Amino acid sequence: MPYSRLLWSIFGLFLFLTSCIKDEAKNMEADITQVSIADSLINAKPIVNNRNVVIYVKPGKVNLKEFSLEFDLTPGATSIPESGSVQDFSQPVYYEVVSEDGQFKKQYSVTLLESSVPQNFDFELFKQDEKKKWIYFYEEVQGIQQELWASGNSGFALTAGTNPTEKSYPTQATDDPKLVKSGKYAAYLETKSTGFLGSLVKKPIAAGNLFIGSMFTKSIIDIQTRFGLPFNRVPLSLSGYYKYEPGKKVIDMNGKEVNVIDECDIYAVLFDRVALMKATENDDVDPGRTWLNDKDVLTSPHIIALAQLKNTGPTKSDELVKFDIPFEYKKQYSQNDVDAYRYSIAIVLSSSKYGAIFQGAVGSKLIVDEVKINVR
Secondary structure, eight states, X not given: OOHHHHHHHHHHHHHHHHHHHHHOOOOOOOOEEEEEOOGGGBSSOOEEOSSEEEEEBOTTTSOTTSEEOEEEESTTOEEESOTTOXXXXXXXXXXXXXXXXXXXXXXXXXXXXXXOOOSEEOOOOEEEOTTTOOEEEOEEETTEXXXXXXXXXXXXXXXXXXXXXXXXXXXXXXXOGXXXXXXXXXXXXXXXXXXXXXXXXXXXXXOOEXXXXXXXXXXXXXXXXXXXXXXXXXXXXXXXXXXXEOOSOEEOTTSOEESSOOOOEEEEEEEEHHHHHHHTTTOXXXXXXXXXXXXXXXXXXXXXXXXXXXXXXXXSSSSOEEEEEEXXXXXXXXXXXXXXXXXXXXXXXXXXXTGGGTOEETTOEEEEXXXXXXXX
């Protein structure tokens, strides 16, 4: 090849590569992906969800009025206020995250809490996701909003279509006077079909569920439930009111009918969060986790006490039925550890008892109200 043609070829290749680099699309994501805070300051790993960050800090260890919090964003994104800037965290701080391409914005509330999970839950407080319309429950403790309840609604949103309504989701609120024990609302959980896409990945149903903890959703095939948040009391029983009506046909993960009647599930678990964290330090998936998952929420060796509803079939009354389930202690607890926030608690409500393995009946309905953790 003549020397001049070689130069022109190299020059053309240079222009092509330059054009590719120049035209590369900028990142459209606007998310907080990770929070950095010293383990010595916190009672549990930071909870990072789709719209909020919650950090349970050790009482007296952090000056909430003036604290600098470091966090990571999706590549190229920026935030106002900036990561690392000093803020007053005595109330939630709101951060606006802007994507690299400048076209997408998302607001995060970041809350630092010195308190533990409260004892009373009446399901009166909830908000709606602006885009996908699902609702999420929250509590107010000492005037601070705590988003300690999670559900599978965010995962179900992946199969909910382009114009979902609140009623299309498994976890809802009801204001039907016949289904509310007190106040205006009760939690309404209904097992739903996940449609063609859900069946394709062997997840044909989504149970209506509500639990204390967080839901971490990467994709329709990678959804993690993380049960439990810090609790500094000694529980005696879990009480409340419920009504359950099973759906007509139970199917398994393959969509095949199972000849059983669907059941609900209501339980609470107290566990040693610190022992769990130490035992999972070398875990490949979640090293040093501070939560229970679908596989060990009822079987973990770090469970201190468990309260689980035994009569999980249909309720016979048209009205809500009272339950009061004693905690059965599997291990001795330490009052010093209780006072030091070493333990966590999870309350779990589900319209299909085996929803975690995607078995249940579409149309199973569980209504729950006035849940209370009774303590010493």
